[in-house]
Amino acid sequence: MEIIKLNKVNKIYGSKNNKIAALNDINLTINKGELISIIGPSGSGKSTLLNIIGTLSKITSGDYILNNKKVDNLKNIELAKIRNKTFGFVVQHFALINDYSVFENIEIPLQYSKTSYKNRKYIIENILSKLELTDKINKNITELSGGQCQRVAIARAIVNDPEVILADEPTGALDQKTGQNVLDIFKNLNKEGKTIIIVTHDIKIANQCDRIIKIEDGYLKNDTIIK
Ligand SMILES: Nc1ncnc2c1ncn2[C@@H]1O[C@H](COP(=O)(O)OP(=O)(O)O)[C@@H](O)[C@H]1O
Numbered sequence: 715m716e717i718i719k720l721n722k723v724n725k726i727y728g729s730k731n732n733k734i735a736a737l738n739d740i741n742l743t744i745n746k747g748e749l750i751s752i753i754g755p756s757g758s759g760k761s762t763l764l765n766i767i768g769t770l771s772k773i774t775s776g777d778y779i780l781n782n783k784k785v786d787n788l789k790n791i792e793l794a795k796i797r798n799k800t801f802g803f804v805v806q807h808f809a810l811i812n813d814y815s816v817f818e819n820i821e822i823p824l825q826y827s828k829t830s831y832k833n834r835k836y837i838i839e840n841i842l843s844k845l846e847l848t849d850k851i852n853k854n855i856t857e858l859s860g861g862q863c864q865r866v867a868i869a870r871a872i873v874n875d876p877e878v879i880l881a882d883e884p885t886g887a888l889d890q891k892t893g894q895n896v897l898d899i900f901k902n903l904n905k906e907g908k909t910i911i912i913v914t915h916d917i918k919i920a921n922q923c924d925r926i927i928k929i930e931d932g933y934l935k936n937d938t939i940i941k
């Protein structure tokens with residue numbers, strides 16, 4: 715089943731004399747349940763593509779069809795609703811709030827979705843147990859290792875049960891073993907049915923995905939299905 719479809723998508727940053735073509739004529743279809751990596755040199759447009767897929771960034775031209783609905787022309791408020799229930803985001807440097815506890819960080823998306831405190835607690839305890847973080851529930855972010863921080867960030871990304879997880883260099887700040895541990899979490903989530911898209915520099919990570927999409931200078935150079 716098709717979730718994401720980009721037709722001839724272009725993204726141009728800047729205006730007039732200062733234009734940067736970050737993406738050129740991207741055609742891409744992503745199906746439910748895929749585990750995909752996006753690779754390519756620095757500055758090639760990987761983050762731009764991921765942010766467009768996640769509706770955080772608007773396309774300059776082309777069509778974006780998400781779950782059979784054209785979304786590139788929607789108002790921001792409508793888009794935010796769709797984004798919150800469809801996507802969970804994970805980034806390289808975790809983007810956690812240091813003054814908040816583990817529990818409070820993971821709770822943030824649930825407050826937007828108006829879940830009762832009792833349900834929030836139930837959901838968060840379940841996810842923490844799954845990610846082997848139960849004993850960290852009341853800890854401050856500053857008390858955690860990098861790998862633990864990324865697991866908290868993954869917990870926050872999945873707490874609303876999104877269809878798609880978008881991860882931008884999620885292992886980029888971690889040593890190899892910890893990075894592999896994070897990838898294994900994504901693999902398990904994928905087995906449970908989540909569609910996962912991972913931007914990475916690391917070919918060892920990419921090779922463990924079902925499909926590798928290669929971007930160069932804003933062009934989709936290669937789209938290889940491995941498994
Ligand atoms: N907000 C922005 N404003 C202007 N140019 C940008 C912006 N974000 C990215 N770019 C430019 O777009 C190109 C692609 O960037 P990016 O998608 O971040 O690449 P990658 O993630 O592959 O390193 C680069 O030339 C970058 O400098």
Ligand SMILES: [Mg+2]
Binds near residue numbers: 761
């Ligand atoms: Mg990037």
